[in-house]
Amino acid sequence: xxxxxxxxxxxxxxxxxxxxxxxxxxxxxxxxxxxxxxxxxxxxxxxxxxxxxxxxxxxxxxxxxxxxxxxxxxxxxxxxxxxxxxxxxxxxxxxxxxxxxxxxxxxxxxxxxxxxx
Amino acid sequence: xxxxxxxxxxxxxxxxxxxxxxxxxxxxxxxxxxxxxxxxxxxxxxxxxxxxxxxxxxxxxxxxxxxxxxxxxxxxxxxxxxxxxxxxxxxxxxxxxxxxxxxxxxxxxxxxxxxx
Numbered sequence: 001x002x003x004x005x006x007x008x009x010x011x012x013x014x015x016x017x018x019x020x021x022x023x024x025x026x027x028x029x030x031x032x033x034x035x036x037x038x039x040x041x042x043x044x045x046x047x048x049x050x051x052x053x054x055x056x057x058x059x060x061x062x063x064x065x066x067x068x069x070x071x072x073x074x075x076x077x078x079x080x081x082x083x084x085x086x087x088x089x090x091x092x093x094x095x096x097x098x099x100x101x102x103x104x105x106x107x108x109x110x111x112x113x114x115x116x117x
Numbered sequence: 118x119x120x121x122x123x124x125x126x127x128x129x130x131x132x133x134x135x136x137x138x139x140x141x142x143x144x145x146x147x148x149x150x151x152x153x154x155x156x157x158x159x160x161x162x163x164x165x166x167x168x169x170x171x172x173x174x175x176x177x178x179x180x181x182x183x184x185x186x187x188x189x190x191x192x193x194x195x196x197x198x199x200x201x202x203x204x205x206x207x208x209x210x211x212x213x214x215x216x217x218x219x220x221x222x223x224x225x226x227x228x229x230x231x232x233x
Binding site for chain 2: 003004035040041042043044045046047048056059091093105106107108109110111
């Protein structure tokens, strides 16, 4: 597809379970970002990939959260031992920005709504 | 750390009236500034951005914003509101440090309501 694709669109899980959220960026985009948006708040930065490596993971709230991008394209956000406070919309964005260049537009997916019950 | 403040969580204007959404940021270095719009059940869409050059930037759907360094502001305006402008608007900043793109820091958003 032409845009950023996130699956699933909705995920309900029980407290303590493990979840994986997938992001398929726009083809050729080297930069990929994960954000979390809680109800009534703006998106909160989690992690940024440049290619396969995590260039900045300072936004990950704790070690239950982990993300990978093994081939520099699709990324997976992994949450272990989910808690009710993890409930939010998880947004993925991609950008053609390369290292050393000013940021250009980041294209956002529609997000995955995670509900932990 | 950088921060973004959007004044007013809700702004209501009449159709045809001026739209003004306020955004202030804190920074010790020149930032890159963005406005995003989020329509119900849709993803974030870029309205406009300031990186370098002209401080008055024009975006889609008739919106524009002016970067004022002395006021650390990047307010969003539209001369005449349309019903279709009803949405959530987010101001965001990106700070480059040592090369490469950083993530965006978003404000909490302003919900724009258009009265008929």
